Amino acid sequence: MEMNRRKFLKLGTAAVAGLGVAAAATNPAVAAAVNGSYKETAGKVSDVTWGMVIDMNKMDEATLNRCIEACHKFHNVPNIDTKKDEVKWIWGETFEHLFLDEVHEKMGDKFKDRNFMTICNHCAEPVCVRVCPVKATFMNAQGVVGMDMHRCIGCRNCMAACPYGARSFNYKNPRNYLDEINPSYPTRMKGVVEKCNFCSERLAVGEMPLCVEEAGGAIIFGDISNPDSAVSKAIAENFTLQRRSNLGTKPKVYYIV
Amino acid sequence: MIEKALVKRTSKAYWAWIAFLAALFAVGFAAYIYQMVNGFHVTGMSRDISWGMYIGHLTFFVGVAAGGVMIVLPYYLHNVKEFGRITVVGEFLAIPAIIMALLFVVVDIGSPMKLFNVYLYYTPHSMLCWDATVLPIYLVLNLIVGYNVLQAENKGRKYGKIVKALAVFSIPFAFSIHIVTAWLYAGLPSRHYFLTAMLPAKFLAGAFATGPALIILICFILNKLTGFDAGKKAIDRLATTVAYAYTATIFMVVCEFFTAFYSNVPSHKAALQYLFAGLHGHNQFVPLMWLFVVLAVVTLIIMIPRQTRTNYKLLGFGCVTAFLSMYIEKGLTFVIGGLSETPFGEIASYHITLPEFLVIVGIFALGILIASILFKLVVVVKKDMDLDAFPQEDRAALPMKYVAEYNAANGIAAEVPVVEAEPEEAKAE
Numbered sequence: 001m002e003m004n005r006r007k008f009l010k011l012g013t014a015a016v017a018g019l020g021v022a023a024a025a026t027n028p029a030v031a032a033a034v035n036g037s038y039k040e041t042a043g044k045v046s047d048v049t050w051g052m053v054i055d056m057n058k059m060d061e062a063t064l065n066r067c068i069e070a071c072h073k074f075h076n077v078p079n080i081d082t083k084k085d086e087v088k089w090i091w092g093e094t095f096e097h098l099f100l101d102e103v104h105e106k107m108g109d110k111f112k113d114r115n116f117m118t119i120c121n122h123c124a125e126p127v128c129v130r131v132c133p134v135k136a137t138f139m140n141a142q143g144v145v146g147m148d149m150h151r152c153i154g155c156r157n158c159m160a161a162c163p164y165g166a167r168s169f170n171y172k173n174p175r176n177y178l179d180e181i182n183p184s185y186p187t188r189m190k191g192v193v194e195k196c197n198f199c200s201e202r203l204a205v206g207e208m209p210l211c212v213e214e215a216g217g218a219i220i221f222g223d224i225s226n227p228d229s230a231v232s233k234a235i236a237e238n239f240t241l242q243r244r245s246n247l248g249t250k251p252k253v254y255y256i257v
Numbered sequence: 258m259i260e261k262a263l264v265k266r267t268s269k270a271y272w273a274w275i276a277f278l279a280a281l282f283a284v285g286f287a288a289y290i291y292q293m294v295n296g297f298h299v300t301g302m303s304r305d306i307s308w309g310m311y312i313g314h315l316t317f318f319v320g321v322a323a324g325g326v327m328i329v330l331p332y333y334l335h336n337v338k339e340f341g342r343i344t345v346v347g348e349f350l351a352i353p354a355i356i357m358a359l360l361f362v363v364v365d366i367g368s369p370m371k372l373f374n375v376y377l378y379y380t381p382h383s384m385l386c387w388d389a390t391v392l393p394i395y396l397v398l399n400l401i402v403g404y405n406v407l408q409a410e411n412k413g414r415k416y417g418k419i420v421k422a423l424a425v426f427s428i429p430f431a432f433s434i435h436i437v438t439a440w441l442y443a444g445l446p447s448r449h450y451f452l453t454a455m456l457p458a459k460f461l462a463g464a465f466a467t468g469p470a471l472i473i474l475i476c477f478i479l480n481k482l483t484g485f486d487a488g489k490k491a492i493d494r495l496a497t498t499v500a501y502a503y504t505a506t507i508f509m510v511v512c513e514f515f516t517a518f519y520s521n522v523p524s525h526k527a528a529l530q531y532l533f534a535g536l537h538g539h540n541q542f543v544p545l546m547w548l549f550v551v552l553a554v555v556t557l558i559i560m561i562p563r564q565t566r567t568n569y570k571l572l573g574f575g576c577v578t579a580f581l582s583m584y585i586e587k588g589l590t591f592v593i594g595g596l597s598e599t600p601f602g603e604i605a606s607y608h609i610t611l612p613e614f615l616v617i618v619g620i621f622a623l624g625i626l627i628a629s630i631l632f633k634l635v636v637v638v639k640k641d642m643d644l645d646a647f648p649q650e651d652r653a654a655l656p657m658k659y660v661a662e663y664n665a666a667n668g669i670a671a672e673v674p675v676v677e678a679e680p681e682e683a684k685a686e
Contacts, residue, residue, distance in 0.1 A: 083303070083304070084298070084303040084304065085298045085303070085304070086304060093601060096602070097601035097602060097603070098601070100601065100602040127445065127446060130382055130383070130444075131383050131384065131385065131444075131445070132380065132383055133374075133375050133380050133383040133385040133386045133389065134371075134374040134375055134377075134378045134380060134383075135378050135380050136374075136378075151371070151374055151378065152367075152368065152371070153366050153367070153368050153369075153371045153372055153374050153375065154297075154366055154367020154368040154371075155362075155365070155366055155367070155385060156302075156307040156308060156365075156367070157383070157385050157441070159304075159307035160307055160308055160442075160445060160448065160596060161445050161446075162600065163446055163447035163600050164600055165304075165305070165599060165600035165601055168304055169297065169302075169304065169307060169367065170296070170367070171296055171297045171298035171302070171303075171304075172296045172298045173296055189368075190296040190297070190367070191296065191297065191366075191367030191368040192367060192368055193367075244447065247446040247447055248446070249446065
């Protein structure tokens with residue numbers, strides 16, 4: 001059953017890969033980011049590994065808010081404004097909070113308080129996937145850490161495990177906190193965990209994640225396993241940071257600071 | 258056999274007690290329904306502190322369940338005969354303790370209707386999956402062993418070889434339930450209060466203090482209520498177990514402090530600072546933690562010297578302080594303390610809510626209800642054994658209570674052989 005579903009999804013990915021290349025060819029922005037990323041290799045549908053570079057020189061407050069809005073609106077993320085029960089996929093967090101191992105006592109406020117875009121790191125060694133008792137959170141063939149919210153039992157082990165605070169639990173019924181519902185993405189019920197999925201539903205049809213589109217160049221997205229991709233070049237040529245790289249989780253989101 | 262506890266030789270006080278517990282359980286159940294209808298926002302848990310009192314109680318009661326092995330192991334592996342009379346107390350204590358632990362998981366699950374996904378999509382790399390494996394096995398083993406040992410005693414013979422084999426088989430499970438529960442925490446990067454190789458050892462030591470302490474208290478309570486005598490040697494030996502295990506636990510707590518504060522690594526210190534002194538203005542657990550310190554010191558003073566430990570009044574008090582202190586350290590504050598420092602270096606606080614409190618009360622009530630029935634059963638069987646063994650002509654020397662019960666027992670004595678004569682009915686029990 002499990003394998004059939006997996007094979008089915010892989011075939012689906014293979015089918016849309018063609019579309020993706022076609023889309024990349026027609027859309028220069030996507031083509032630049034993807035950089036011909038879907039490669040056929042023996043026995044594997046794809047050996048793309050999606051990664052992201054957030055260029056904080058370009059990511060200003062307005063851009064960040066556009067990204068948050070586009071993402072939360074599309075994914076039917078409920079708008080709950082109490083800190084205790086809130087659900088968020090993308091949000092802003094200060095440098096001091098995001099890179100707590102890099103902050104020192106005398107760092108100036110303008111560096112400490114700088115607002116950084118915060119999302120799931122889609123770790124190559126994800127702790128959440130390791131601890132989930134039902135494989136409701138899993139890593140797909142392209143390295144995206146996804147959530148099956150139908151399978152999630154709501155034990156919140158992944159939230160205790162995630163060193164990045166990327167996960168939200170639906171403490172309240174999320175459907176009561178949606179201004180409008182986007183019918184092309186499922187809503188959730190209370191009692192399940194959710195988080196950023198790197199827009200895997202868009203990647204599957206050859207489109208870039210919404211935040212990447214909204215950021216207009218402040219986010220570089222693509223295949224980090226391909227050294228010639230734009231994202232790999234951005235990592236190689238700029239000084240970048242990963243969040244809490246000392247934990248061995250190998251995040252795939254990098255920051256140009 | 259169960260009819261003995263449920264129907265025969267019960268008092269009004271017993272039924273009132275059972276009814277009281279059942280009512281409390283009903284209140285807890287109503288609170289649980291309220292939580293499930295409204296969502297988990299009615300609990301104290303939050304995006305930052307995603308596990309709270311429920312998982313803390315799970316951890317503590319897994320420890321209580323594992324603690325019973327401190328009777329079972331010496332008796333079955335080392336032939337410590339003085340425990341023979343109370344092995345069944347250890348086995349029966351594990352039953353309500355595991356049921357409570359499992360219920361604390363169930364009430365913590367956001368989508369309980371999908372709970373059995375744990376078995377449908379069995380995932381061995383998840384420690385929670387192992388918890389869901391070993392806890393039910395340990396429960397079933399204790400049910401089988403406890404029941405059969407008591408049944409054998411009821412019929413005046415020794416338990417069979419298979420029962421003994423299962424009892425021995427249950428010993429590693431007693432250890433593993435608590436080891437697995439510790440590994441639930443001890444493998445999480447960035448949670449420094451959890452991330453210590455010491456944790457399973459500390460949990461086991463704590464369990465081997467709390468379990469026997471509770472068994473001593475249960476024996477004292479049964480003695481007071483029914484005249485049941487566990488035997489002085491058994492109590493003294495259990496008290497020694499508490500003394501060693503409790504001292505080991507406190508030693509490990511001290512070790513945590515040394516490593517955190519001598520190394521001076523901020524994230525290692527954060528949880529301890531938050532719990533014992535308050536951090537970034539959050540200090541809700543400070544009074545509770547100092548109560549723990551006071552209780553721990555009192556426990557050590559009572560339990561270590563032989564003179565105080567063998568004084569039953571002091572021993573009873575020492576067992577209460579041992580149990581309460583570990584309940585604070587492991588049950589109330591461990592989980593929340595470990596999660597208090599968020600992944601963003603802030604401190605998040607936790608405030609238990611009324612529905613959450615009532616759910617916990619309800620689970621306690623159910624656990625105590627099951628324990629009451631089981632221990633009632635034990636007492637009835639044991640006292641029949643005592644009376645059977647007591648020479649007919651000396652019975653006048655027994656306390657009045659015993660004589661009255663002896664008369665009552667005589668009244669039902671005619672029925673007992675009828676039950677024994679029908680093995681099918683005995684099995685159906």
